[in-house]
Amino acid sequence: MNPLLSALRAAVGAANVLTEGDLSAYELDWRRRSHGKALAVVRPGTTEEVAAVVRACAAAGTPIVPQGGNTGMVVGSTPDASGREVVLSLTRMNRIRSVDPDNLTLTVDAGCVLQNVQQAAEDAGLFFPLSLAAEGSCTIGGNLATNAGGTQVVRYGNARELCLGLEVVTAQGEVWQGLSGLRKDNTGYDLRDLFIGSEGTLGVITGATLKLHPQPAATLTAWAAVPSMDAALTLLGLAHRHLGAGLTGFEVMGRFALSLVPRHFPQQRVPFLQESAYGVLLENSDQESEPHARALFEKLLEAAMEDGCVTDAVVAENISQARALWHIRESIPLAQAQEGLNIKHDISIPVSRIPAFCAETDALLQREIAGVRLVNFGHLGDGNLHYNVQAPEGGDMQAFLRDQEERVNALVFEQVRRFDGSISAEHGIGTLKAAKLPHHKSPVALGMMRALKKALDPQGILNPGRVLPLAD
Template sequence: MSNELIGKLRAIVGARNVLTRSDPGADLVAWERDWRSLQHGHALAVVRPTTTAQVAQVVKACAAAGISLVPQGGNTGLVVGATPDASGQQVVLSLLAMTQVRKFDAANASVTVEAGCVLQHLQALCEREGYLFPLSLGAEGSCSIGGNLATNAGGTQVIRFGNARDLCLGLEVVTADGEVWSDLSGLRKNNTGYDLRNLFIGSEGTLGIITAATLKIFPQPAAMLTSFVAVPDVASAVELLKLAGDRLGPGLTGFELMNQQGLSLVARHFPQQRVPLWQDAPFCALLEASDHESEEHARLLFERLLETAFERGLVSDAVIAESIAQSRALWHVRESISLAQAEEGANLKHDISLPISSIPHFVQEVGGRLQDRYPLLRIVNFGHLGDGNLHYNIQAAENDHAGSALHAVQEEVTALVYDAVARHDGAFSAEHGIGSLKVTELRRYKPPSAVRLMEKLKDTLDPTNLLNPGRVLDAGRS
């Protein structure tokens, strides 16, 4: 049966676009292992279609053979949501060969691209045309638009432009029965029945396979300013965020928070980077503002904001980028924290969101409990304060690179963090999704009525559990 299916798949997409372990010189590791190397599966085959019609035919062929599919984009996810299991009986469906820009519509302020388009390539295309596609995240050089939408990616500019969901005007999707649903018109008003687009966004490939999308684009701003500031505590950072929102309005495009522990790791492992102010304060914030009038207008607003912040004691020191290169260097510090954590050794990641007003109390409460119970573990707390999304990570002790002590208590630590998140009306997954890592937490923290509705949707749209089984919802559900 497997050989027969492989033959059919090669007939659909071409022999060169079907990779198997038995092929001479074949190495499927790039598709079989997740970005963090938490899971290394074994695929029956890796299939690389180049058109939506081919995707539909592949789905039908796998459905007929009873072989499940694992849709995959850039494979940069952090919750093991696009990795095959160890059975050797799943087909990885890689969308990275589908990279066409189908339409650039300046009048409609939209662009239609296929799912395999790399985020950074789309950003560059829009910039050449004088526009901005504002989705921005650390993996933008390798993540794909299809994966961004399948996981409802967030990133650094959610405070102004929203998540991937908010940037999407329409989708093209292949369903579990191999049908193609296409709505790429780019309409901003469309009240013709259920909102199917938002049903598939964030579903992690479990309800349908996104093959193309129509996305919003925006005029390039006349100026962008970046500032790195030292703040005495989280409460001051929240007050600074409110002040920045009041003074800059929609011009505030980014507001990141970083604790001293995280910045110290960047300074240690990337000494070529200049990490400003981190030794002088327990927290630093990174602000970005855009302006559609002029550089002078932007700088005037920014400087007045910081003057008021100094007067109110919200900021103890500040650095303002004087060039694009300096701005990129400041952002690079923020984006290097995760890489520095990996260099430092084992760590435990918590991607959480909270009401912004609850964050100071949460940080104080949970930090105190963790330090009392696990005094050798280190808290690396950073993230997108502007939209309430923290990466509340726990680093192993300094003398425990492999993290044996951390691994021994990781379930207790995670439960402590997530229970506190629930008490503060937050969410245990903000922008990384559920994947296979957090299916237990979904049942623990999501209301049972919500889980039942999700199960009904899955059973209706994918009754044979063909698409990405075991992701979001566990495979063994009743």
């Protein structure tokens, strides 16, 4: 009998230590690029049980892979192939702990599904704005561990800006309670921000106090046809001036990216698909009234058409139409997956430089790789593009991925460096980009990161090989 497995069963109950059967839900990453092998999948139900699991693994020197909904894009929450790593699944920890309407906060377990967090806020007459395509299955702990972004960052910020406090189990199995929900607390280093975005490499997030907002009086959605990325940038500037803080979403989608949606989901109709190089999805959240919101939207679109940066536009008349427009945007990744294997990039560029980046990088890739297809879409409002590269039509997609992925990544990431951008905007580093990080972070930054990792996790048992490569 393995003494560690015995200790884990004593900590969480034998039924919650999985070692046999089909464990692919925990061992296979969302993009199905990596299928690891866990020593065990452990499913604690409380923070105290998480702490006991970490203490047992620390005593045995066994690495731990914290996991939420396993919807990550960079292979950061699934085990490697060694069979030595324990997957620490937090999905049983799914309680809404408390709602404080006066403090505009909500405290939850880390395993709460994002959609349930949104619903709990709505039930209290309030609003939690983090919104992702995977919100029906991703968990708030994973969102915070990767500092997730989504479609409302332009107004509300990333997950980091929506969190006021954390509860964290350290690598030694101690519990840090930082759930006060204070908006002002200058008593030393900001430990909360240290753990957010660290991808489970510094501690295990078990609970969070989240920042809520008043529900908008009205939320309207519009779809605009724009002739170029430069025009989309002009429209963004007009939207900021006309809508101010009411601008809560600004998504740009290239024609080829949009064309994949009706190709694979023919029941969906994309507005102005053949008439414009890009589509822009705008959201206006108004604190006054729907007529006020609609009047502002109409003035914005009138000004944009006079400017020439918009050639046509439609404003959703009801919630059903708005959802249909957003569904097009959310269907692009699914349609791209149906189209076949592809090379994904989650990059950020200074917003003002995005048109030049796209023009140069599009031309570079098409010159270097004949027939390559570019699936470009994302959150222009905050400078985040999902700049994906699809194999030439009719080609061997497996061979394309095998032969061209490193070359494509090198070309795109060098362009990102030239334009003062980041190779990861909202998906994290995981294992896919860990080896590349030293080429895109300064030695000073990497030295501080290594020092923090060594100080907080001296045994190196928390998510080893993620973010920082093992050689470091």
